[in-house]
Amino acid sequence: MFHKIDATVLFVQDLSKSIEFYRDTLELSLVFQDAGSATFKMENQYILLLAPSTATNLLSDEANPVKIEGSARFLLATGVENVDATYETLKSRGVTFLKPPISQPWGLRTAHFTDPEGNIWEINQSIEEN
Incomplete structure (x- = not known):
């Protein structure tokens, strides 16, 4: 569908x-x-x-009003070429990170930040096996 x-x-x-x-x-x-x-x-x-x-x-x-209040209810994830470099670039631009880069057991290196409204973003890259 x-x-x-x-x-x-x-x-x-x-x-x-x-x-x-x-x-x-x-x-x-x-x-x-x-x-x-x-x-x-x-x-x-x-x-x-x-x-x-x-x-x-x-x-x-009027019958079905939408409520826009509340905190983040989802996470936007986007792949980047290099999580650590992107992390440093965004940090230098004043972005507040929830978690710095970390290698996850499921094969991704991730870092998480929020936009000015509290929406959560993940930057990630695949961890290549050596």
Whole structure:
């Protein structure tokens, strides 16, 4: 039934600060922006940022209101060429990490950080066996 995810939508309270983070810190390509949203592209995946009022107008009606409050409920994972180098680059740009790079028993080297809204990201790379 489902074959791929085309877009991930993040609900953000401070749209301007989030746009700055995704555009300037993570260097994602901004492809659309208006007063209540922003769209970034990563190869064949879109990351959309929606302000609460835009999300409410888009996703709900009076009978079925959408609640946008709460903490992170999922994790976005992305592969990188070198976790340690990416970690150092993002740290130098002020990114706050939850966990520094660590080799996991399931064959990935990972590190975890949050965006300004508390959404959790994982950067990872495959650990090659020697």
